[in-house]
Amino acid sequence: MMDYKKPLPKMSPWSAPFWDGCRRHELLIQKCQDCEAFNFYPKMYCANCLSSNLDWVKTSGLGKVYTHMTVYAYQPTEFTDDVPYVVAIVELDEGVRMMTNVVGCPPDEVQCEMRVKVVFEKATDEITLAKFKPAG
Amino acid sequence: MAEFKGKVAIVGFGEVPTGKFPNRPCLASALESCRQAILDSGIQKDEIDTIMPTGTFYDRRYNTDMVFSKLVEELGLLGKVKTNMQVFAGGSSSSAMLKTATGLITAGLAKTILCVQSDKTGSAPVQEMIDLFATFGIPEEWETPYGFFMGGCGSMSATRYMHETGTTHEQIASVVVSMRKWAALNPNAMLRRELTVEEVLSSKLVATNQTTREGNVLADGGAAFIVTTAERAKDLRNPPVYPLGFGGRVCHYGVSQDKDLTRLGFPEAAKEAYAMAGITAKDIDIAEIYDGYPIYPLITLEGLGICERGEAGHFVLERNTWPGGKMPMTTNGGMLAQGHTAAGGGVAVLVEAIRQLMGKAGERQVKGAKIAVETSMGGTFMDSHVVVLGRELP
Numbered sequence: 001m002m003d004y005k006k007p008l009p010k011m012s013p014w015s016a017p018f019w020d021g022c023r024r025h026e027l028l029i030q031k032c033q034d035c036e037a038f039n040f041y042p043k044m045y046c047a048n049c050l051s052s053n054l055d056w057v058k059t060s061g062l063g064k065v066y067t068h069m070t071v072y073a074y075q076p077t078e079f080t081d082d083v084p085y086v087v088a089i090v091e092l093d094e095g096v097r098m099m100t101n102v103v104g105c106p107p108d109e110v111q112c113e114m115r116v117k118v119v120f121e122k123a124t125d126e127i128t129l130a131k132f133k134p135a136g
Numbered sequence: 137m138a139e140f141k142g143k144v145a146i147v148g149f150g151e152v153p154t155g156k157f158p159n160r161p162c163l164a165s166a167l168e169s170c171r172q173a174i175l176d177s178g179i180q181k182d183e184i185d186t187i188m189p190t191g192t193f194y195d196r197r198y199n200t201d202m203v204f205s206k207l208v209e210e211l212g213l214l215g216k217v218k219t220n221m222q223v224f225a226g227g228s229s230s231s232a233m234l235k236t237a238t239g240l241i242t243a244g245l246a247k248t249i250l251c252v253q254s255d256k257t258g259s260a261p262v263q264e265m266i267d268l269f270a271t272f273g274i275p276e277e278w279e280t281p282y283g284f285f286m287g288g289c290g291s292m293s294a295t296r297y298m299h300e301t302g303t304t305h306e307q308i309a310s311v312v313v314s315m316r317k318w319a320a321l322n323p324n325a326m327l328r329r330e331l332t333v334e335e336v337l338s339s340k341l342v343a344t345n346q347t348t349r350e351g352n353v354l355a356d357g358g359a360a361f362i363v364t365t366a367e368r369a370k371d372l373r374n375p376p377v378y379p380l381g382f383g384g385r386v387c388h389y390g391v392s393q394d395k396d397l398t399r400l401g402f403p404e405a406a407k408e409a410y411a412m413a414g415i416t417a418k419d420i421d422i423a424e425i426y427d428g429y430p431i432y433p434l435i436t437l438e439g440l441g442i443c444e445r446g447e448a449g450h451f452v453l454e455r456n457t458w459p460g461g462k463m464p465m466t467t468n469g470g471m472l473a474q475g476h477t478a479a480g481g482g483v484a485v486l487v488e489a490i491r492q493l494m495g496k497a498g499e500r501q502v503k504g505a506k507i508a509v510e511t512s513m514g515g516t517f518m519d520s521h522v523v524v525l526g527r528e529l530p
């Protein structure tokens with residue numbers, strides 16, 4: 001079995017459907033059935049109306065880079081072999097933002113507002129991470 | 137709404153030098169700061185009825201001692217102090233302590249409050265501190281797995297800010313130059329050598345738009361200040377410093393969830409604080425701005441209304457925030473030059489505002505300063521606080 005050495009997400013009980021989705025290569029976010037607000041990251045209660053009536057919806061997996069950084073030094077120890085790597089905040093077309101990595105292009109090509117598309121990277125049998133690559 | 141105005145005053149302060157002092161116990165920094173503050177104010181120590189230590193990161197046991205009233209015992213105030221309690225908001229603990237103290241005194245629930253901070257992040261084991269600050273405040277499920285860490289906050293804000301405003305990296309780097317200018321005049325500062333923009337930019341690139349010299353340096357330090365009633369302040373030796381307005385906004389826990397990393401909560405916090413104080417940006421004589429990374433003072437100058445959107449970089453590069461400039465900024469050198477003592481970085485900025493308004497800032501004294509703003513930010517720059525302080529009663 002592949003030996004994944006970087007930190008794995010510490011899961012909360014209500015986020016399991018998100019990670020199940022990633023394993024199936026689907027990017028899911030919560031939608032409140034009462035107020036229709038999208039929630040990400042997954043919440044126990046809707047952050048807009050505190051309803052527990054949250055459902056999961058599949059996103060387009062498309063979005064744009066809000067901001068980004070390429071890490072050259074002082075990275076967390078486990079990421080030493082990845083330097084330089086790109087960390088980015090991506091805003092999905094559904095309006096929510098997520099921290100992620102941009103992969104599939106040289107770091108200096110990443111720009112604010114760049115269109116990106118989700119790509120799934122398997123870390124372990126249980127965890128697949130949602131990352132992004134330049135769209136189209 | 138601003139019932140506290142005219143009822144509360146800051147009457148004394150103390151501070152130990154910031155730097156790496158492996159043989160100076162954290163308790164020694166706290167006691168020295170408290171003693172200085174008491175002597176500076178001229179208040180009798182038995183008048184202190186509340187001790188408010190803020191949090192310490194380097195040693196959980198020491199932090200617990202602070203929560204469990206060790207200072208009350210050390211200062212010989214057993215049976216006299218009514219409340220010992222921690223008020224802790226990370227880097228914004230300065231504003232949080234002053235806000236809490238002001239409220240307690242106005243409500244008559246306390247009369248004289250000793251606020252104190254000390255930490256030892258500079259001589260704690262380096263790897264431990266790096267790991268601590270790499271993980272604190274970063275959502276473990278949603279941000280840590282992608283290699284994000286606290287040291288990346290400034291880079292993320294800077295890149296977006298440059299995209300939206302056209303500000304250059306050179307302009308951002310000039311904030312460090314301004315901080316070093318002031319630190320050169322500050323005997324309590326750690327990094328007192330002046331730097332040029334070129335020297336800042338040519339240091340090692342750590343992340344996009346962020347070099348080594350644009351990072352803060354962890355240090356050991358301590359500071360204290362005393363808050364009491366404006367009535368009591370009349371008979372004391374220092375010119376009283378009055379809190380005139382408070383404003384704050386918490387804008388994220390996880391950096392990815394902030395709606396605007398180029399403004400944060402400063403526009404709203406400033407509006408609130410100015411309305412309470414009855415001032416406008418034009419009335420400000422000194423801007424004691426919390427830094428951490430050089431992008432934040434630019435965002436703050438704009439949020440405070442001192443600069444128009446997108447003009448703060450030019451304003452700083454053109455030396456307006458230097459000694460003798462139009463708007464003296466962070467006159468102790470901030471965390472980029474005095475040193476970052478965890479929650480103490482912000483407390484040092486507040487203490488500097490008090491020092492300036494009392495006219496006790498020595499070589500870096502801003503002559504005739506009557507109104508200062510103090511700002512602070514905690515965690516991953518999660519919150520934005522603005523406090524207006526004045527030399528005169530409203």
